[in-house]
Amino acid sequence: QAQVAEAQARAAAAAQAKADAEIALAKERKAREDMERRLAEQEAKEKAEKEAAAQAAHEKAAQEQAEKEKAEKEKAAKAAAEKAAADKAAKEKADKEKADKAAAAQAAKEKAEKEKADKEKAEKAAAAEKAAAEKAAADKAAKEKAAKEKAAKEAEAKRQALLAAMRGDALEAAGIPNGNADRNQRGGGGNDGYAAKVRACVQPRVVFNPPQQNGSANPTATFRVRLQSSGQVQGADLTRSSGNPRFDDAIQKGILACSPFPKPPGGKYPSYIDVDYRMYD
Incomplete structure (x- = not known):
């Protein structure tokens, strides 16, 4: 027993030992x-944290890239706007x-045109004043010359008229064919003073400013003046x-303004008179 x-x-101790061993194994x-x-949970946690950190880093990097791209885009837009504004300002300038x-x-052109017009106006005024002075001097000289010639030749004209009447030349001076043969110089009249009368009538009515004389040249024009019996031209x-x-x-x-013509010494107008007029006489 x-x-x-x-x-x-x-056996009980072995069973107990076995049970304890199994319990110990189970506990172990x-x-x-x-x-x-x-460990798995820790690894999973660490992996999750790592993945979360990586995701956060990726999102942060993406956000930073987006912000960078946005900033660059805004910078480019600003630069484009500034360039457009600068181009516009440059174009406006x-x-x-x-x-x-x-x-x-245009102002310079108008000024030049005005100055030219003023100069031309002044030159024309000066030329007109000079021409008027020259004409006045010429008229005065012509009148003085005519007066002297008239005073010097009136007696001669009277004498020649008397002689012509005595010779019967009065009819020749009246326009009978060949009656003007000796009256074809400077308005007619040989030595009877009639040429001076014609000159005194015609010269003041000739409006012409002769150019400066070239040597001894003296251009001469000849006109045949047709007269009515009343002396009208x-x-x-x-x-x-x-x-x-x-x-x-x-x-x-x-000549046309000198109408009627001076009366000839014979008393009767010829049908025509040949008039010579020289530029520098």
Whole structure:
């Protein structure tokens, strides 16, 4: 019995030892599983934290890239706007400078044209004043000359008229064919003073400012003046030109303005008189 009891005790102790060993193994396994679980959880946590950190870093990098791109875009837009504003300002400045230059050129042109017009006006006024002075001097000289010639020749004209009447030449001077043969110089009249009367009548009515004389040249125009019986000028025909149309026209106007013609010494007007007019006499 004692042996049985001892065997039973040993069996119970072995069973208890086995049970304790199994419990210890179970505890150890459980501890190991807990450790593995905690390690797994720790790894998972760390992995999650790492992934979260990586995600956060990625998002931060993406946000920073987006902000950088946005800043660059805004910078580019600002630069483009500034360039556009600068281009616009440059264009407006260029347009203004162009307009100012055109206005200045127009003003300069108008000023030059005004100065030219003023100069031409002044020159014309000076020329007109000079021409008037020259004409006045010429008229005065002509009048003085005519007065002297008239005073000197009146007696001679009276004497010649008396002689012509005595010779019967009065009819020749009246216009009978060849009656003008000795009256074809400077308005007719040989030595009877009639030429001076014609000159005194025609010269003041010739409006012409002769150019400076070139040497001894003295252009001469010849007109045949057709007269009515009353002495009125019927026409003045140019028979020989002086070579200067303006001079010829001025003489013709002066002859036509001298109407009626001075009365001839014979008392009767011829049908025509040949008039020579020299530019520098």
